[in-house]
Amino acid sequence: MRTKMNTLTDNPPSAAWLLLFLAWLVAATATLSALFLGEIVGLPICSMCWYQRIVMFPLAIILPIGLFPDLDRRLIRAGLALAVPGLLLALYHQGIVSGIVPERIQPCRQGVPCSETVVSWFGFVTIPLLSIVAFTTLVVLLGAALYRSRS
Amino acid sequence: MIKPKTLFVGAIALLLFGFFLAVLIQTAERESQSSGKATHPEALVRMHAPALGRPDAQVTIVEFIDPACGTCAALYPAVKEILAQHPDQLRLVLRYAPFHPGVDQVIALVEAARRQDRLWPALEVLLATQERWTPNHRPDVEQARRVLAGIGLDMVRLAADAADPAIAALIAQDAADARLLGVEKTPEFFVNGRPLPSFGLKQLQMLVAEELARR
Numbered sequence: 001m002r003t004k005m006n007t008l009t010d011n012p013p014s015a016a017w018l019l020l021f022l023a024w025l026v027a028a029t030a031t032l033s034a035l036f037l038g039e040i041v042g043l044p045i046c047s048m049c050w051y052q053r054i055v056m057f058p059l060a061i062i063l064p065i066g067l068f069p070d071l072d073r074r075l076i077r078a079g080l081a082l083a084v085p086g087l088l089l090a091l092y093h094q095g096i097v098s099g100i101v102p103e104r105i106q107p108c109r110q111g112v113p114c115s116e117t118v119v120s121w122f123g124f125v126t127i128p129l130l131s132i133v134a135f136t137t138l139v140v141l142l143g144a145a146l147y148r149s150r151s
Numbered sequence: 152m153i154k155p156k157t158l159f160v161g162a163i164a165l166l167l168f169g170f171f172l173a174v175l176i177q178t179a180e181r182e183s184q185s186s187g188k189a190t191h192p193e194a195l196v197r198m199h200a201p202a203l204g205r206p207d208a209q210v211t212i213v214e215f216i217d218p219a220c221g222t223c224a225a226l227y228p229a230v231k232e233i234l235a236q237h238p239d240q241l242r243l244v245l246r247y248a249p250f251h252p253g254v255d256q257v258i259a260l261v262e263a264a265r266r267q268d269r270l271w272p273a274l275e276v277l278l279a280t281q282e283r284w285t286p287n288h289r290p291d292v293e294q295a296r297r298v299l300a301g302i303g304l305d306m307v308r309l310a311a312d313a314a315d316p317a318i319a320a321l322i323a324q325d326a327a328d329a330r331l332l333g334v335e336k337t338p339e340f341f342v343n344g345r346p347l348p349s350f351g352l353k354q355l356q357m358l359v360a361e362e363l364a365r366r
Contacts, residue, residue: 013158021155021159021162028162029166036174036177040173040177041177067155
């Protein structure tokens, strides 16, 4: 037994560790879902979606570094640095879809317009909405993990 | 209490399992959809569609082609090779899928060349020189015209014919049929009305072999 190098890996996880773990779970699910919808189902990907992917995909990869061998707060901070802009992008995207953001400054004119709704499950669940939910959850979880892990 | 490492590895396994399950379900669904793709046989082959090979050929390959599409140009020699292997049993019917904005004007030139009995040479030279007249995926009619001038066409007549509304109507009909048949990407092949199970030259060769074996 390595009692001196007492790593979290051998002990029950702390609350902060679990929060970070859940955040990673959300990011990994969102990443796989985005890949599934884009690559397998073949839905068109607009440029706003790409910007949100740019901040979501790294989360799925870097957050586990903060889980092992010990909880690393720096990765929680790095996660927030990606998740907060992601949430802002998702909100902006939703604004374009719902017409709150005027068409004049709509960022994508060619290819797939970001205002187009390609998926609507149960009548209200759209991809931009799922993105908002995912990034909000991430910000909350990572924020809580940062708070709980303060020394 | 479960160990963190076990938790993490388990979660990864679960996520990947879910992902591949979804992929499998989606692929199966797509296959069942694609078998129902050719439910509009009348839209598959029209009287106006140019064709290569004997009209009574045993196997008809319908190709929806976009002259500005890189994959169409890349696959074209392979399609010709398949035809050359079974010259008496295969027929190629050409349908236009004007997906690149502005390519309809280039297709009009091809159809105009048809009135000088030079449709296939015109199409083939355009496919072979695609990068020249469609830089950055933007078809340039003037460059296409310049390419076509090289194969000895009556260019004055070509320009006049290309403006014929009948040609525009033909292209519009092909585009409408493509939509009806669910053609969203090019090239799209139908072999005796059957769509490819998934995209690829191998799949095309196999489907042709299957239809040839059906006697």
